[in-house]
Amino acid sequence: MTKFAYNNSVNSLTNQTPFYACYGFHPRFSVGQQLDKSVPHADERVDQLKLRMEELQASVSLANKKIKHYYNLKHCMPDDIKVGDKVWLDTCNIKTERPTAKIVAKKIGPYKVLKKEGTPAFKLKLPHTLRVHPVFHTSLVSLKKEDPCN
Structure with missing residues (x-):
């Protein structure tokens, strides 16, 4: 049945x-x-x-x-991000010293792309104060759009 x-x-x-x-x-x-x-x-x-x-x-x-x-x-690998470009970094996996997560910026940067690490990752030039490994998956970075007025 x-x-x-x-x-x-x-x-x-x-x-x-x-x-x-x-x-x-x-x-x-x-x-x-x-x-x-x-x-x-x-x-x-x-x-x-x-x-x-x-x-x-x-x-x-x-x-x-x-x-x-x-x-x-x-x-998939984003084709528009290349070595030397400036990118924003998503802060979802980065711990900060802010008292609550509500006041942490969603994205930080922009940081320069130093090299492409493997297929889905980029190595970024980060400040020493950030204290994180500088290689990030493509889903955590987004290309900084240039301002057309400048």
Whole structure:
């Protein structure tokens, strides 16, 4: 009974039930019902299943593109930051001597990028008073935009 309920529930990714995706028709729960004995022609059935498979592949492909897009937002190297640029540093992992976290600046800097460390990190020129390791992940730095008036 549980398996029937699962196979007859709509999947959010494919917008179809698992049973319908595999077999091309919805399962029947036939307690005391008269079943239809007619069987569709084999060629029609094959065409239906091919069409269903193409729809499912398109749905999965679209979902994979969305997953890839959102993964790349967090994990890809920003192309606009280069050695020598000035960047702002996010203070989420830096302890300060402020009494509360409410009054700490969200970003500090700007600091100069000394070199690219591996794929997802930059080494920054920090003041000695900061007392932290100077290599930071790309998600913690953002490029300082130049003021067009200057």
